[in-house]
Structures are given as structure tokens and as C-alpha cells.
Amino acid sequence: MKIYDDLKPLESRLAALELIIGVCLSVLAMTFWYLQILRTDHYRQLSEENRIREAVVKAPRGLVLDRNRRILAENRPSFSIIVRREGITDLTATLEKIRRIPFLNIDTVVTGLAKYKSLPSHVPIVIKEDAGPDEVAFIEARRLELPELAVQVEFKRYYPSPQAVSPVLGYVSEVSEAQLHQSSFKTLRAGDLVGQAGLERRYDALLRGVDGRSREVVNSRGRKISELDRIEPTPGRTVMLTVDMQITEALRTAFQGKVGSAVMLDVRTGEILALVSEPSYDSNVLTGHFSREEWTSILSNPYHPLQNRAINNVHSPGSTFKLTVAIGGLEEGVITPGTTFFCPGSATIYGHTFNCWKAGGHGTMNLHSAIVNSCNVYFYQVGKKLGIERIARYARILGFGSPTGVDLTGEQSGLVPDPQWKKSARGADWYPGETISVAIGQGSLLVSPLQMAYHAALIASSGSTFRPHVLRSYWDATGQVFPNDPREGARAVGISDAVFEQVRDGMWGVVNQGGTGHRAAVAGRDVCGKTGTVQVASKANLKNPGAVSEALKVHSWFVGFAPLDKPEVAVAVFVEHGGAGGETAAPIAKTAFEAYFSLRDDRSKTAS
Amino acid sequence: MIDRRLLVNLDWVLLGSTLLVSIVGVMLVSSASQSLQTGFAEKQASWCAIGLVVMVIAMSIDYHRLADQAPVFYLLVILALMYVLFFGRIISGARSWITLAGFRAQPSEVAKIVLALMLTKYFAEFRQNRVSAREIGAVALIVGIPLLLTAAQPDLGTAVTFLPIAASALILAGMPTRWLVGIICTFLMISLFAWFFLLKDYQKDRLTSFISPEADPKGSGYHSIQSRIAVGSGGFTGKGYTQGTQSRLEFLPARHTDFVFSVLGEEEGFVGTLAVLGLYMLIIQRGFSAARHARDRAGLFLAACLTSLIAFHIIINVGMVAGVLPITGIPLPFLSYGGSFTAVMFVSVGLILNVRMRKTVN
Incomplete structure (x- = not known):
């Protein structure tokens, strides 16, 4: 049997220790009161913004027919390779990965990222149009390594007989910086396509239609989990021309x-x-997000075909x-x-x-x-x-x-x-x-x-x-x-x-x-x-x-x-x-x- | 093995709240791991069961006998720490795992118990009212060796958890004010030195991002912001069990381990966080109560050191979840998924129960 030790002086120190810990835990409890009671609306909104992504459902552009109902302009499904900026955690690493993909042009990606800085980060940026089946397969097969890249089906304007219709119809390409400031384009965002000459431009409002909207639930990597609701797009109007x-x-x-x-x-x-x-x-050469190489030959033609x-x-x-x-x-x-x-x-x-x-x-x-x-x-x-x-x-x-x-x-x-x-x-x-x-x-x-x-x-x-x-x-x-x-x-x-x-x-x-x-x-x-x-x-x-x-x-x-x-x-x-x-x-x-x-x-x- | 008379003094409140928090833990791990492969909740449950077994063992053997054997345990832990430093398995960047008879364990977790026992042994016969340089030096040495070995893995988070054991022991033993000031100054200087010469960039990022997480929301501040969003969006009653969007849609990092409390906050709301914090306060209060009623100095030191250890984990982890403390990777007792850690926390409670059971002899 041991002699009783006098533990009295230790008891106050024990109390001090307990007090310090008690104060810390109380402060934490107050922090949670602040976060969960006082600021809950703010954080609830942030959590909704996290999980809900509004995606634009593009309205198909109206068809253009000649007076005998021959199709002069239509929409053709085209595979585009897009970048999801919200999925990028390390830009240099992403660019390095893209650089190694033979069919992607790194300059297009870099200028694209700069050009569309103003857009919300969940709006994807097209970095390649008209991707071929091999290119689509390449990207799809690397979804895990390249989560920031994806393939998207877009409807692209297509003119079956482009040379014959171009003086009347013009072409469709990305809305320009200057146009975005004009009132007639106020509903548009950078990267949207608009008629740039001729009928496509004159009747852009008729042909454009009204884009739809879908709200999707996404996870932290921007992958769609489910769709909350959807407003269908209103397709552009079909336009019949007097032209034969x-x-x-x-x-x-x-x-x-x-x-x-x-x-x-x-x-x-x-x-x-x-x-x-x-x-x-x-x-067709001028239509789309990017000017193709033939663009320069059109521009440099001494007879100014445009x-x-x-x-x-x-x-x-x-x-x-x-x-x-x-x-x-x-x-x-x-x-x-x-x-x-x-x-x-x-x-x-x-x-x-x-x-x-x-x-x-x-x-x-x-x-x-x-x-x-x-x-x-x-x-x-x-x-x-x-x-x-x-x-x-x-x-x-x-x-x-x-x-x-x-x-x-x-x-x-x-x-x-x-x-x-x-x-x-x-x-x-x-x-x-x-x-x-x-x-x-x-x-x-x-x-x-x-x-x-x-x-x-x-x-x-x-x-x-x-x-x-x-x-x-x-x-x-x-x-x-x-x-x-x-x-x-x-x-x-x-x-x-x-x-x-x-x-x-x-x-x-x-x-x-x-x-x-x-x-x-x-x-x-x-x-x-x-x-x-x-x-x-x-x-x-x-x-x-x-x-x-x-x-x-x-x-x-x-x-x-x-x-x-x-x-x-x-x-x-x-x-x-x-x-x-x-x-x-x-x-x-x-x-x-x-x-x-x-x-x-x-x-x-x-x-x- | 256990004297029937001892069961009279078993602290059912401590045991009950520990079990309650553990059950909440298994449920949260189950909810948080929905999007991961299955089996996390089951594993956590089995670790709790193992934890209960080792807890019973820890409370059965008289803590005096355990403290007497402390130097042997200490030596074994040092050897194990040195072993893993060279031959350990690397998991999440740290060489901290050892495989023993098919079980993987972290010696650095075991070191927490051994350090508490070792300091208990050291101060059991210490009769002065104030510690002197000799005792401080001895404590620094006892804690310093495993701390450096653990930090070298590198697992700074676990290494830091050794400090409250040393601190509480020294405070109880009677720390002169000038020493307290001196140690704080030394600690600050070491921190500065570590900041400039030892810490890796990712460690610095994690430490600084909590100050202004919005500065780089996609980078190092991301986890802190997402945790706060999870907790804050839970509101008063929460989004409902398994209904947390931050957790389900994987915005929360390490949601079944370090950030499991965020899942609680999101799904069960302020009611849930307050309830679990209340249970933690109960556990801590019962721990200090065991120390206060300990039959001798050894019991007091052991119970107080282990209670401080548990409390430190809770404060640092919950502070991180609330976004008021940096992200350090320190898990939350009885809630975070993890085998060694869960077992060690049960052993700590077992030892506190041990002290409580063997309070003043009638």
C-alpha cells in the first residue's frame, strides 16, 4: 500500500487544462452557430451553385429553302472537342496534356481560353470542330486522364451548294466583340454563332430561334449526374427564298x-x-467557330469574292x-x-x-x-x-x-x-x-x-x-x-x-x-x-x-x-x-x- | 481478469458516449462513402469492434503495470518507427505503414499511447511542485525522438499530435512561467525555421490557405471553402442523412476521413454538430474527472494526457472543418475512417476507464 500522495496542487492545473479545452470547444460550437444559423442562406446558395449547372440548349438554326423547296442551308451534326474550364485544376498541366494530342492546336486552345474569359467557367469552350471518328474515339477513350476535355455534338450550319448560294445567304460565324455591344445581339454571348453577311445576317433574328436551357446536377468534376428541368429551345424559322x-x-x-x-x-x-x-x-469554309486555312485564300483573292x-x-x-x-x-x-x-x-x-x-x-x-x-x-x-x-x-x-x-x-x-x-x-x-x-x-x-x-x-x-x-x-x-x-x-x-x-x-x-x-x-x-x-x-x-x-x-x-x-x-x-x-x-x-x-x-x- | 469490484467504478457515461459517437461515425462513413467503392462503413464498424476488444484489454491490466513496462513499449515503438522509415509502405505520400501478421498498422498512432504511458512513468514519482530544466529536457527527448521520426515519414500531422501529450504532462507537473514563455518562443523560432527550410510547398499551401481560402478557390483554398459550404448549407436541421450534395457530388475532400465532420454538418445540421460536440465535451469532462479522482499521480497523469490527446484531435479537426484552422490532416476521434487511429482512440478511452476503475481504494 502506497502512501497517499498530495495531489491538491495538481487539481488546479487540471482545472486550467480542462478550461482551455472547454473554451476552445465552445468557440467552435459558436463558429458552427455562425456558419449554420447566421450564414446558412449564403452557404446554401453556394452549395446550389456548386451542384446545379445551367446549360444552354442551342436552338437549331432555321432552314433556308429556295422557291422550289430545295435546301440551301441546313444543320448537320458535328462533333466538337470542348474544354470544361471548371475541370481544370492545373492549367499548365492541362495545356501540356493537350499539347501532346496530335490533332489539337495548342494555340487555338490558348487564344480560346483568353477570348472567353468573361464566360462563366461552366460554359464549355470549343477547341476543335468537325472532329473525325478517330479523334472522337481518342478523346472518349481518355476520359479519366483528360477529364477537362469532352466531345459534344453540335449542329453546324451546312450549305449543300455553297458557291451558288454564298452571295445571297452569306455565312454564319462567331459573334464578334464589337457585335456583342450592339443591342440586336444583346442576348448573345461570346462564342455564339450569328449570320455575318447576306440573308443569314439580315434575317438572323428569324433564323436564330430561342435557345433552351437545362439545369443539370453535376459533381465536382463537372460531370452531369442528372437533369433537374429543361426548357426546350424554339427552333429558328424556316425561310423560303424567292430564288430559283x-x-x-x-x-x-x-x-x-x-x-x-x-x-x-x-x-x-x-x-x-x-x-x-x-x-x-x-x-462552308467561313461557317463555324474557327476560320479554316482556306479563309486566307478567300481574303487574299484579288477579286474579293466576299x-x-x-x-x-x-x-x-x-x-x-x-x-x-x-x-x-x-x-x-x-x-x-x-x-x-x-x-x-x-x-x-x-x-x-x-x-x-x-x-x-x-x-x-x-x-x-x-x-x-x-x-x-x-x-x-x-x-x-x-x-x-x-x-x-x-x-x-x-x-x-x-x-x-x-x-x-x-x-x-x-x-x-x-x-x-x-x-x-x-x-x-x-x-x-x-x-x-x-x-x-x-x-x-x-x-x-x-x-x-x-x-x-x-x-x-x-x-x-x-x-x-x-x-x-x-x-x-x-x-x-x-x-x-x-x-x-x-x-x-x-x-x-x-x-x-x-x-x-x-x-x-x-x-x-x-x-x-x-x-x-x-x-x-x-x-x-x-x-x-x-x-x-x-x-x-x-x-x-x-x-x-x-x-x-x-x-x-x-x-x-x-x-x-x-x-x-x-x-x-x-x-x-x-x-x-x-x-x-x-x-x-x-x-x-x-x-x-x-x-x-x-x-x-x-x-x- | 477484471476484478468484479472494479466494475462498480466503471464509467458507463464515458463508455456510452464513446460508443454513441462511434455508431454515428460508422453511419457518417457509410453516407460519405456512397460514391466510393463499398465496404468502408463495414470496415469502420469492424475496427470499432476491434477497438472495443483492445479497449477491454487496456482497462483490464492495471495501469501501473502498463506504466512500468513503458520503457519497453517505447523502445519497440522507436524501433518500429525507424523500421517504417526505411521499409514501410508508402500511402498518401508518407512512409508510415507496417504490416504485422496480415494487419497494416501505423506505429506513429501507437506512439501516442506509448508516449502517454512513458510520461506517466516519468512523472509518477516526481514530487516537486515545479519542473526544472532537467525534466523539460527529459520530456523533450522522450517526445522529440518519435516526433522527428514521424515528421520524417513525412507525416507532420501525426507528429504534431505528440505535442499536447508533452504539453499537458509538463503543465500538470508544474511549468514555470518563464519556461512556458521560453518554450513558446523556441517553438515559434523552430516554426519559422521549418517554414523557410523544412516545409514543402504543399504543406505551406495547406497551412496558409485557411487564412484566405477565397484567394485561390480552385487551388489550396478549395477544400476549406467546400467544407464551409457543406457545413453552412446544412443549416439548422441539415439536408438529411445521405442527402448532402456537397458530399454526394464529391465536392468535399476526404469526406470519410478528415472531413467526416463536414458530412455531419451538412446532413444533420446544427442539431447534429451540437449533439456530437456535446458528446465530445462529455467524453473530455469524464476524462478529466477520471484524472481528478485518480488514486495517484500516475493515474492522474495518464488520464489527463490521454484526455488532452483526444481533445487536441477534436479541436484541430473540427476547427479545420469550420475553416478556422489550417488543413493538417489530423483525424477526428471515433468519427474518421481509419483502423490504427480508431483502435488507438479506443485504447485511450480504455486506459482512462482503467484509471477511473482503480480510483481511491475503499
């Missing part, structure tokens, strides 16, 4: 590598049946403008159909000598023969009598100097010069000789091929045609069809039918009475038209007269309609450096007329 792809393709074939553009309009409705701009480009030459480019109208002067002269009464002028090959007006294109002169010309022969001297005289103000007024009434209002992007106004314009734009007074130049379509006049086709349609319809347009109708998933009403934007012309009839007769003669446009003639179709040849006299060419190059050749125009009685279609063809209008542009117009009439007859046969 068969006519378009016939026209493209007729161009045979020439540079230029052509437009065919339905005179009765203003529908654009064909719009061609050559050279064209492959819109321009829609029918509406983005304006040129001097040349002799086709004589129709405007003729209409103005008749309507204003300064001439009658019987008024004659003598053409000796040149005329001296306001102290200057103006030449006719025919050196020996045409002799005595009335209105009809002056149009058929495109006699300059006749129109110098009419132009002088009309004066610039009235010429300009009729030019504007007949479709020039302002956009036609076509539903495509980037339409140019062109230019109808008058003294007021010259004063403000050039700071100089109009001099009378300029009026004479304008009367035969030279001088500062600028028109686009679409304006020219519209002009022809106005003449053909005695001013009753409608605004040119490419949208025929559209419908949504419910099947409700919304037709485009072309009557809005139709303009009052106020020129008598008899005047138009005189000019139409002249145009018939141009094609069918041995005139400059005889190469456009189609047997039995009474094609009417007018040719134009535009001198290319740039300073560069004048400095270097020895080089008779392609660039020195004149531009050629053909503008016309058919048939003479009850006109149906109007055409404008412009070939850059094509030579005389009658030689290059007129045969292309002929192809268009032939295509139109043979298709029309075929269809009426099958219909009946």
Missing part, C-alpha cells in the same frame, strides 16, 4: 470564270429569281442610261417618238466636241433607231434639252441614286450627280458639258447591278413593280406561314404608260432588229434589252498605255426583260472588263432568259 437555284446555276455556268454579277427579277412581284456574284466563295458584286459594287451605267434619258425626254415633252437628230459621228455642244461611238455617224435618227443603235449624238441632244436637274429626277424615279431596299446587307446607293451634289461633295460648280456626259451614262453616275435590274423591271412593268426582295415567306414549328408582302416599299412612278411603251419598243429593237443586244435574243420570247459599255480609264491605265492588260478592257452591261407583251422577268448582267456589252453580257442574259422560260414551261406542263 436552277436559274442561278445556269447563270453561274454562263459566267464561265468571268468576273461580275447578274440579277434576275420577277417583274410582277419584285422577287429576285437569281443573284449571282462571281467569283463566289465556299460559305463582296456581293450585285449590291455592294457600283459602276458607271454606260449606254444603258440612255433609257432614262429617253423616258425623261418623252415624259417632259422635249422629244416625241418622231423627233429626229442627225448624227455625223460627233456633236459640238457648249464649245466641246462629243463623239459618237460610231466614227462615221449614224445619220438621221429617231428615238427608236437611236435606242437600237445606241446613238450617242441623239442622246446628247435630248440630254441638253432636258438639263441635268430633270435627268437626275428621272434617274431617281427609275431606281438609281438610292438603295432599292432589298433585304440583303451592304446595299450601295450609287450616285446620281446634280449641281447640288457637286457643290457639296466636290466644292465646285456644275459645268454644262457634264450634263452631256451624264446623258450617255458617263460622268459621275454610279449604279449597282441590282438597281439596274430593278430599273429594267420598272420599265417592263410601266413603273408598277415592287421592291426587290429575296424572302418569299417563312414559317415556324407550328406551321403558320408568314408571307413576305412585297407591296410595302413600292414606289409611285407617275410616268405615263405610253412613254414606257415607246422605250420598250426600242429595247425590243436592240435585241431583235440587229441592234447591239442581238446576242441576247431567244427565239419566240421577245427579249428586250439595252447594252452598255463602260470605259475603264483609271489613272494607272493611262500612265501605262503599253500594257494592254485585262484591266484595260471595258466593262460590259446588259439590262433587259422578256417577253415584250406582259413582261415576266427582268435581268441585269455586269461583266467586269468583259469587253463590249453586246458581246459578253448579252449572251449571259440570254442564258438566264432561256433557263427561266424552259423551267417555266416544264413546270406548267407538270402542273397541268
Whole structure:
């Protein structure tokens, strides 16, 4: 038996030890009270944000059909390789892993990560589009080693015949930084795809649809465990165009590598049946998240294929403008159909000598023969009598100097010069000789091929045609069809039918009475038209007269309609450096007329 | 083996609360390991059973006999620690495991008990009111050797848990104030030295991230934030057993081991955390009560050192879960999944019960 030890002094130390521990545990209990009672809403929200991910369910973009329901733009499933940024714990390690994957481009990944910094980290970033089956298998097989990479099925815009449709349809690519700041794109986020040109851009709101949303439960590695709820996307509307792809393709074939553009309009409705701009480009190359290598070849092409030459480019109208002067002269009464002028090959007006294109002169010309022969001297005289103000007024009434209002992007106004314009734009007074130049379509006049086709349609319809347009109708998933009403934007012309009839007769003669446009003639179709040849006299060419190059050749125009009685279609063809209008542009117009009439007859046969 | 008379003094409250916490532990491990392979809860349950057996053994043998054998245990543990340093299995970066007759065990866990017994033995016959440099030096040596060996594995977390055993023994033995100040200063200097020369980057990250976990939420602060989100989102009543999203969707790290208390907080809410903290307080209070009523100095030292050891684990781990202390990888007694650790905690309770049973002879 041991002697009892005095443990009294130890008891207070024991108490101190117990107190320290007790205080610590009490503080911890208070911490939990703080976390679980006072801050519980805050942490509950954080835990919800942890587990619930909102994913965008992309709305499929609307289909685009031609007037015969041929598919011009559709959506094709494509495998994309994506990066989930929330799954990245060590960026350098992830980049190193990606670097070792042969088919991924590390630069795309690095720039992508920088570009989409603003997006929430659960929004995946596409680092490769159109992954092949081997590449998809490669990524899928490495889900454990590469948890931050995944394969995602996306619907990618696809154009079955891209070269033929690109001038009208444009293309779809990622919304740009600048566009994101515009109000019309305010619902979009970086990385979203939008129409960037043509119809895709003009009707982006119709085609885009409304994205859906799904809320998913995810685990800490961002893997989807289940779906909480889902709002289905509203698909974009199906858009039917006025365009007839068969006519378009016939026209493209007729161009045979020439540079230029052509437009065919339905005179009765203003529908654009064909719009061609050559050279064209492959819109599939430009569509998507990334610009492919072919992008540079499109950009560096000296003929700028991205321009829609029918509406983005304006040129001097040349002799086709004589129709405007003729209409103005008749309507204003300064001439009658019987008024004659003598053409000796040149005329001296306001102290200057103006030449006719025919050196020996045409002799005595009335209105009809002056149009058929495109006699300059006749129109110098009419132009002088009309004066610039009235010429300009009729030019504007007949479709020039302002956009036609076509539903495509980037339409140019062109230019109808008058003294007021010259004063403000050039700071100089109009001099009378300029009026004479304008009367035969030279001088500062600028028109686009679409304006020219519209002009022809106005003449053909005695001013009753409608605004040119490419949208025929559209419908949504419910099947409700919304037709485009072309009557809005139709303009009052106020020129008598008899005047138009005189000019139409002249145009018939141009094609069918041995005139400059005889190469456009189609047997039995009474094609009417007018040719134009535009001198290319740039300073560069004048400095270097020895080089008779392609660039020195004149531009050629053909503008016309058919048939003479009850006109149906109007055409404008412009070939850059094509030579005389009658030689290059007129045969292309002929192809268009032939295509139109043979298709029309075929269809009426099958219909009946 | 156990004298029937001794059972009269068995502390049923301590035993009961220990068993209760252990049952909660098995349930939490079961909930937390849903997304892992199965079998964790069953294993934890069997370790508790083994723990109960060794606990009964620990309370049966008179603690005086155990303390007398302390130097032998001490020597064996030092040898085992040296052995694992060279031949041990590496698990989660530390060479700390030894395989004995098919069982894997961590000598560093066993060292906790042995140190308590060794210091008990050392101070059993110490009759002065204040310790002197000699005693402090001796304690530093006794604790220092296994501490350095464990730290070298490297398992800094376990090594640190040896300190409260030494600290409580010295405080009980009568620590002069100037020594206390001196030791704290020395400790700070060693910490600074370790910070600049010894600690590896991941260890530093873990220690600093608790100060501002939001600074690098995806990096070293991630675990701390996720733990706080789990606990805080539990609210008053919790999300329900096995319904914790932070745990189920794997946002919580080490949820069946070091962060098991986060699972409790998320699924059972403030009610659950308070209940378990209450049980812990009960265990600690009964531990100190055993020390207070010990028949002699040896009993007092043994019960107090082991109670301090248990309390230290609880405070450091729960503090880490609450995000107020750094992440150190110190497990939670009776709740965290782990064989050696669970067994050692049961042995500690067994020894406290041992002291209690053999209180003042009537």
C-alpha cells in the first residue's frame, strides 16, 4: 500500500487544462452557430451553385429553302472537342496534356481560353470542330486522364451548294466583340454563332430561334449526374427564298470564270429569281467557330469574292442610261417618238466636241433607231434639252441614286450627280458639258447591278413593280406561314404608260432588229434589252498605255426583260472588263432568259 | 481478469458516449462513402469492434503495470518507427505503414499511447511542485525522438499530435512561467525555421490557405471553402442523412476521413454538430474527472494526457472543418475512417476507464 500522495496542487492545473479545452470547444460550437444559423442562406446558395449547372440548349438554326423547296442551308451534326474550364485544376498541366494530342492546336486552345474569359467557367469552350471518328474515339477513350476535355455534338450550319448560294445567304460565324455591344445581339454571348453577311445576317433574328436551357446536377468534376428541368429551345424559322437555284446555276455556268454579277427579277412581284456574284466563295469554309486555312485564300483573292458584286459594287451605267434619258425626254415633252437628230459621228455642244461611238455617224435618227443603235449624238441632244436637274429626277424615279431596299446587307446607293451634289461633295460648280456626259451614262453616275435590274423591271412593268426582295415567306414549328408582302416599299412612278411603251419598243429593237443586244435574243420570247459599255480609264491605265492588260478592257452591261407583251422577268448582267456589252453580257442574259422560260414551261406542263 | 469490484467504478457515461459517437461515425462513413467503392462503413464498424476488444484489454491490466513496462513499449515503438522509415509502405505520400501478421498498422498512432504511458512513468514519482530544466529536457527527448521520426515519414500531422501529450504532462507537473514563455518562443523560432527550410510547398499551401481560402478557390483554398459550404448549407436541421450534395457530388475532400465532420454538418445540421460536440465535451469532462479522482499521480497523469490527446484531435479537426484552422490532416476521434487511429482512440478511452476503475481504494 502506497502512501497517499498530495495531489491538491495538481487539481488546479487540471482545472486550467480542462478550461482551455472547454473554451476552445465552445468557440467552435459558436463558429458552427455562425456558419449554420447566421450564414446558412449564403452557404446554401453556394452549395446550389456548386451542384446545379445551367446549360444552354442551342436552338437549331432555321432552314433556308429556295422557291422550289430545295435546301440551301441546313444543320448537320458535328462533333466538337470542348474544354470544361471548371475541370481544370492545373492549367499548365492541362495545356501540356493537350499539347501532346496530335490533332489539337495548342494555340487555338490558348487564344480560346483568353477570348472567353468573361464566360462563366461552366460554359464549355470549343477547341476543335468537325472532329473525325478517330479523334472522337481518342478523346472518349481518355476520359479519366483528360477529364477537362469532352466531345459534344453540335449542329453546324451546312450549305449543300455553297458557291451558288454564298452571295445571297452569306455565312454564319462567331459573334464578334464589337457585335456583342450592339443591342440586336444583346442576348448573345461570346462564342455564339450569328449570320455575318447576306440573308443569314439580315434575317438572323428569324433564323436564330430561342435557345433552351437545362439545369443539370453535376459533381465536382463537372460531370452531369442528372437533369433537374429543361426548357426546350424554339427552333429558328424556316425561310423560303424567292430564288430559283436552277436559274442561278445556269447563270453561274454562263459566267464561265468571268468576273461580275447578274440579277434576275420577277417583274410582277419584285422577287429576285437569281443573284449571282462571281467569283463566289465556299460559305462552308467561313461557317463555324474557327476560320479554316482556306479563309486566307478567300481574303487574299484579288477579286474579293466576299463582296456581293450585285449590291455592294457600283459602276458607271454606260449606254444603258440612255433609257432614262429617253423616258425623261418623252415624259417632259422635249422629244416625241418622231423627233429626229442627225448624227455625223460627233456633236459640238457648249464649245466641246462629243463623239459618237460610231466614227462615221449614224445619220438621221429617231428615238427608236437611236435606242437600237445606241446613238450617242441623239442622246446628247435630248440630254441638253432636258438639263441635268430633270435627268437626275428621272434617274431617281427609275431606281438609281438610292438603295432599292432589298433585304440583303451592304446595299450601295450609287450616285446620281446634280449641281447640288457637286457643290457639296466636290466644292465646285456644275459645268454644262457634264450634263452631256451624264446623258450617255458617263460622268459621275454610279449604279449597282441590282438597281439596274430593278430599273429594267420598272420599265417592263410601266413603273408598277415592287421592291426587290429575296424572302418569299417563312414559317415556324407550328406551321403558320408568314408571307413576305412585297407591296410595302413600292414606289409611285407617275410616268405615263405610253412613254414606257415607246422605250420598250426600242429595247425590243436592240435585241431583235440587229441592234447591239442581238446576242441576247431567244427565239419566240421577245427579249428586250439595252447594252452598255463602260470605259475603264483609271489613272494607272493611262500612265501605262503599253500594257494592254485585262484591266484595260471595258466593262460590259446588259439590262433587259422578256417577253415584250406582259413582261415576266427582268435581268441585269455586269461583266467586269468583259469587253463590249453586246458581246459578253448579252449572251449571259440570254442564258438566264432561256433557263427561266424552259423551267417555266416544264413546270406548267407538270402542273397541268 | 477484471476484478468484479472494479466494475462498480466503471464509467458507463464515458463508455456510452464513446460508443454513441462511434455508431454515428460508422453511419457518417457509410453516407460519405456512397460514391466510393463499398465496404468502408463495414470496415469502420469492424475496427470499432476491434477497438472495443483492445479497449477491454487496456482497462483490464492495471495501469501501473502498463506504466512500468513503458520503457519497453517505447523502445519497440522507436524501433518500429525507424523500421517504417526505411521499409514501410508508402500511402498518401508518407512512409508510415507496417504490416504485422496480415494487419497494416501505423506505429506513429501507437506512439501516442506509448508516449502517454512513458510520461506517466516519468512523472509518477516526481514530487516537486515545479519542473526544472532537467525534466523539460527529459520530456523533450522522450517526445522529440518519435516526433522527428514521424515528421520524417513525412507525416507532420501525426507528429504534431505528440505535442499536447508533452504539453499537458509538463503543465500538470508544474511549468514555470518563464519556461512556458521560453518554450513558446523556441517553438515559434523552430516554426519559422521549418517554414523557410523544412516545409514543402504543399504543406505551406495547406497551412496558409485557411487564412484566405477565397484567394485561390480552385487551388489550396478549395477544400476549406467546400467544407464551409457543406457545413453552412446544412443549416439548422441539415439536408438529411445521405442527402448532402456537397458530399454526394464529391465536392468535399476526404469526406470519410478528415472531413467526416463536414458530412455531419451538412446532413444533420446544427442539431447534429451540437449533439456530437456535446458528446465530445462529455467524453473530455469524464476524462478529466477520471484524472481528478485518480488514486495517484500516475493515474492522474495518464488520464489527463490521454484526455488532452483526444481533445487536441477534436479541436484541430473540427476547427479545420469550420475553416478556422489550417488543413493538417489530423483525424477526428471515433468519427474518421481509419483502423490504427480508431483502435488507438479506443485504447485511450480504455486506459482512462482503467484509471477511473482503480480510483481511491475503499
